[in-house]
Amino acid sequence: MQVLRRLTVVGLCIVLMAPISSAQNIFDDSVGTCTGNNCSSLRIPGTVFAFGASAGQFVISVFAAPGECVRLDLISPPHPAPDMELVVIAPDGSVFRNDDRNGALDRRPLVKIGAAPQNGWYTVRVGQFAGAATETNVVLLYGRYAAGNPNCAGPTPPLAPTFDAAEDSSKDNSSPIGAPAGEPGAIFGR
DSSP, X not given: OHHHHHHHXXXXXXXXXXXXXXXXXXXXXXXXXXXXXXXXXXXXXXXXXXBTTBOOOEEEEEEEOTTOEEEEEEEESOSSSSOEEEEEEOTTSOEEEESOSBTBTOOOOEEEESSOSSSEXXXXXXXXXXXXXXXXXXXXXXXEEOTTXXXXXSOOOBSSOOOOHHHHTTSOOOSOTTOOTTSTTOXXXX
């Protein structure tokens, strides 16, 4: 009886834990050389949940190698509502954001990283563009392409420059937040 109880507990742990780890890290094992939009992409369906007035988001991690073109295209929900955004954070802290592919003509977000800055996992967040509570199903296309691929023509520029820890290792970072950019202790504004 005790062996059965242990097997039940172990089985329950595996069932409860498996969806968590398998749903968060998405790896596209191909690097496409085709040139049509989204021609070599994974289709990732998901749901953005709201909890009352609290905004929710759909978050995953996708892999990229340095220099690759990475395309993240939210093809659903359809334009115009709800107005969603994509925020992608590279392992080095670079942030890529888009909430309107083509202004009022097409509000579906599209992030194109022309040359991935670093090897590793990129955090992808899908949510309502203004942070409002929204519940909707989404479909995200994620593709890795060879450098210079047309899928990343007109790339999304990063919002924040990359942080070079080696550059700042000799600086005194003890001054308060809000110190002038580029001075010792400056945390923001690099």
